[in-house]
Amino acid sequence: MTSxxxxxxxSGLLAAxxxxxxxxxxxxxxxxAGYNRQTVQQQTANANYAGYGYVGTGTEVSQIKRQYDSFxxxxxxxxxxxxxxLNAYYTQISQIDNMLADSTAGLSPSLQDFFKGVQDFSSNPSSVASRQALLSSASSLTGRFQGLSARLSEIGAGVDSQITSNVAVINTYAKQIAELNVSISQLTVDPALQPNDLLDQRDQLVNELNKYVKTTAQPGSNNTITLSIGSGQPLVVANRSFELAATPSLTDPNRVEVGYVTGSSVTILPENALAGGSLGGLLExxxxxxxxxxxxxxxxxxxxATTFNEQHKLGQDLNGDMGGDFFKIPDPQIGASRLNSASSTTVLSAKISDPGALTASDYNMRYDGNNYVVTRQSDGARTVINPYxxxxxxxxxxVDFSVSGTAAEGDNYVIRPTxxxxxxxxVLINDRNKLAAAAPIATGAPVSNTGSGKLSAGTVDKNYxxxxxxxxxxxxxxxNKASNALSGFPADKAVTVKGLDGNSTTYPAGTASIAYTAGDHFSFGGIGVTMTGAPANGDTYTISPNKGGVGDNRNAVALAALQTKNILDGGNATFQGSYAEAVSFVGNKTREVQVSGLASQALLEQTTNQQQAVSGVNLDEEAANLLRYQQAYQACGKVMQIASTLFDVVIGLGR
Structure with a gap:
C-alpha cells in the first residue's frame, strides 16, 4: 500500500x-518570434484491479501540446x-511620385520654357537672339527628358537588384525549411508526440518566406509540409527544395526576370504568376x-518631336532651303527572344508614324506557325500582320511594322515603341540660320486688280x-467673270475645292478652269489657298516661291500652335495634358497603394493579435501556472512523505 x-x-511530482x-x-x-505556447496534457495512469475495485496508480504526462491554429x-x-x-510597391512608386510632382524637376517647366522660346521666335523670326534662345530651350528640354528617363532607369536597375536579392533569400528559406522537414520527420516517432520547437522554427521560416513571395502550404507525410508558389510550382517538397533564379530577360539582357530552375534549365515565369510578397510587389x-x-x-x-519635325520641314530657313528634322528621334526598341529558332531569317523593324495613335504599352510579335501576330501587352489586343x-x-x-523573312513557330519579339x-x-539643328520660320510659298496680287477678291497667304502640308x-x-x-471660274492651276496636279459648306470637289489634273465661290479653299500639290471677295474679270493672283522671306513667321506661328493642339491620345490631349495624365496616374496609384498598404497592415496586426490570443505566451497566465504546479509539486511531495512515514510504521511492526 505504501509502495x-x-x-x-x-507520478504527480514528476508531472508537476x-x-x-x-x-x-x-x-x-x-x-x-514564431514561438507557440506549450501546455502539458496529463492523463490518469492505468488503475490496478484489487478485487473490490480498481485502485488508481497516479498520473502520467501524455503530451506536450503546442497551442497552434493552422487556419x-x-x-x-x-x-x-x-x-x-504593397509596402514594396509603395516604396518604389513614391520615388516616381516625388520626382514627377516636383515643380522644378518635372517636365512641365521645360515644356513651357521651350514653347515660350518658340513663341518669341515666331514674334521676331529674324532676331539672332530669339533663334539662339530657341535652340538653348530645346537643348534644355531634351536634357530634361533624358534626365527623367535616366532616373526611371535608375529606379528600374534598383528594382532588378532587389529582385535578385529577394530570389536569393527565397532560395535560402526554402532550403532551411526542407532541412527542418528532415529533422522533424526523423523526430516524429508518434504523430501525437511532435518536436514543438522545430515546428515553431519551421512555421516562422514560412512566415518570413511570405514576406518575399506568397506561398501555399499543404501538410505532407510524417509532419512535413509542401510549399508551392505562383501557379503551383513546388518550392519545398518533403526534404527537397527547389530554386528560383534571377536571369536576364529572353528579349532584353538588361532586364532581370524570375525563372524556375528544373534540372539544368531555367523557365522564366510570367510576372503575374508571382503575386504577393516583396518580390511580387516589385514585379507588379x-x-x-x-x-x-x-x-x-x-x-x-x-x-x-515627330509633330515638331513634320511642321518644321514645311518651313523655309534663312538660306531659302526647306527645313529639316529639328529633333532626333530614336527608333523603337526591338528585342528578339534568345529561344528563337536558329533557322529563322525574320527581320523586323518599327517606326513611329502617327504620334496621336501611340499608346503607353509594349507589344509582343509571335509567329504562331501561320501568321505573325502582334499583341498589345496592356490589354491583349491582337493584330495579324496581313498580308504577308x-x-x-x-x-x-x-507604329509602322515592317517584317520580312521566315520564322519558326513560337519565335517571339518584344517591341517597345516609346x-x-x-x-x-x-536636337539635330545647331545652326540658328537653319531654323525654318517662313513658309515656302508667297501669294500676291497686282495693284492693277479692280475687284475685291483676296487670296490668303497660303499654307503647305506634307504633300508639298x-x-x-x-x-x-x-x-x-x-x-473669268463670264464663266465665274479661275484658270492657271498647274496642269499636272489635281485641284480640290472645299466650300464654306464643307463639301469638297476634286478636279482632275489639266482642268482648264475651275468654278469659284467666295470663301472656297483650293489645294493642289500640297499647297492650300483660300480666296474671298468678288474678283473682277481678268484679275490675277500669284502663288510663287517665297524668296527673301526673312521676316516671314508663318511656319514659326504654326510651330508655336502645336503647344495647345490636341495631338496625343487619339487627338484628345496636348503634350502638357498627356504628361499631366501620367503624373495623375502616378499620384493616384501612389495614394491607392498607400491606403491599401495601411489597410493591409491593420489586417496583419488584427490577425496576428488573434493568433497570439491562441498561441502566444501570456506572462500573467504563466505566472499563475507556476504557482499551480509549485503547489502540486509540494502536495505530491507531501504524499511521498506520508508514504515514507507509513513505510517506517510497517518496518517498526516487524521489530
Missing amino acids: NLLSIGK QVGLSTTGHNITNVNV MSTQVNAAQSSTSS FRSGALDRVQNSLGKVAAGL PQTGPQTIDG ASVAAGLG LAAGNALTTPVTLTY
Whole structure:
C-alpha cells in the first residue's frame, strides 16, 4: 500500500515537474518570434484491479501540446504576403511620385520654357537672339527628358537588384525549411508526440518566406509540409527544395526576370504568376507602373518631336532651303527572344508614324506557325500582320511594322515603341540660320486688280515635300467673270475645292478652269489657298516661291500652335495634358497603394493579435501556472512523505 502511495506521489511530482519546466520554457521564449505556447496534457495512469475495485496508480504526462491554429497561421501568412507586396510597391512608386510632382524637376517647366522660346521666335523670326534662345530651350528640354528617363532607369536597375536579392533569400528559406522537414520527420516517432520547437522554427521560416513571395502550404507525410508558389510550382517538397533564379530577360539582357530552375534549365515565369510578397510587389510595380510611366514619358517625347519635325520641314530657313528634322528621334526598341529558332531569317523593324495613335504599352510579335501576330501587352489586343509577305509597312497604334523573312513557330519579339525615346531625344539643328520660320510659298496680287477678291497667304502640308510638288516657278490664277471660274492651276496636279459648306470637289489634273465661290479653299500639290471677295474679270493672283522671306513667321506661328493642339491620345490631349495624365496616374496609384498598404497592415496586426490570443505566451497566465504546479509539486511531495512515514510504521511492526 505504501509502495503504491509512493508511486502515486512520485507520478504527480514528476508531472508537476514537467509542468514547471514547460511553463518556464514558455516564459523564457516569450520574446522569440514564431514561438507557440506549450501546455502539458496529463492523463490518469492505468488503475490496478484489487478485487473490490480498481485502485488508481497516479498520473502520467501524455503530451506536450503546442497551442497552434493552422487556419490562423494561414491568415497571418496571407496578410503578411499582401502587406509586404504593397509596402514594396509603395516604396518604389513614391520615388516616381516625388520626382514627377516636383515643380522644378518635372517636365512641365521645360515644356513651357521651350514653347515660350518658340513663341518669341515666331514674334521676331529674324532676331539672332530669339533663334539662339530657341535652340538653348530645346537643348534644355531634351536634357530634361533624358534626365527623367535616366532616373526611371535608375529606379528600374534598383528594382532588378532587389529582385535578385529577394530570389536569393527565397532560395535560402526554402532550403532551411526542407532541412527542418528532415529533422522533424526523423523526430516524429508518434504523430501525437511532435518536436514543438522545430515546428515553431519551421512555421516562422514560412512566415518570413511570405514576406518575399506568397506561398501555399499543404501538410505532407510524417509532419512535413509542401510549399508551392505562383501557379503551383513546388518550392519545398518533403526534404527537397527547389530554386528560383534571377536571369536576364529572353528579349532584353538588361532586364532581370524570375525563372524556375528544373534540372539544368531555367523557365522564366510570367510576372503575374508571382503575386504577393516583396518580390511580387516589385514585379507588379515594374510592369504596372514603371514601364507605363517610362512609355508615357517617351510617348510625349515622340509626339512632340515627330509633330515638331513634320511642321518644321514645311518651313523655309534663312538660306531659302526647306527645313529639316529639328529633333532626333530614336527608333523603337526591338528585342528578339534568345529561344528563337536558329533557322529563322525574320527581320523586323518599327517606326513611329502617327504620334496621336501611340499608346503607353509594349507589344509582343509571335509567329504562331501561320501568321505573325502582334499583341498589345496592356490589354491583349491582337493584330495579324496581313498580308504577308508585306506590300508595305502595317501600322498598328501609330507604329509602322515592317517584317520580312521566315520564322519558326513560337519565335517571339518584344517591341517597345516609346520606352527609349526620352533617353535618346536630341536636337539635330545647331545652326540658328537653319531654323525654318517662313513658309515656302508667297501669294500676291497686282495693284492693277479692280475687284475685291483676296487670296490668303497660303499654307503647305506634307504633300508639298513629295517629288515634283515644290514650287519652282510662280503659278498665276486668272479670274473669268463670264464663266465665274479661275484658270492657271498647274496642269499636272489635281485641284480640290472645299466650300464654306464643307463639301469638297476634286478636279482632275489639266482642268482648264475651275468654278469659284467666295470663301472656297483650293489645294493642289500640297499647297492650300483660300480666296474671298468678288474678283473682277481678268484679275490675277500669284502663288510663287517665297524668296527673301526673312521676316516671314508663318511656319514659326504654326510651330508655336502645336503647344495647345490636341495631338496625343487619339487627338484628345496636348503634350502638357498627356504628361499631366501620367503624373495623375502616378499620384493616384501612389495614394491607392498607400491606403491599401495601411489597410493591409491593420489586417496583419488584427490577425496576428488573434493568433497570439491562441498561441502566444501570456506572462500573467504563466505566472499563475507556476504557482499551480509549485503547489502540486509540494502536495505530491507531501504524499511521498506520508508514504515514507507509513513505510517506517510497517518496518517498526516487524521489530
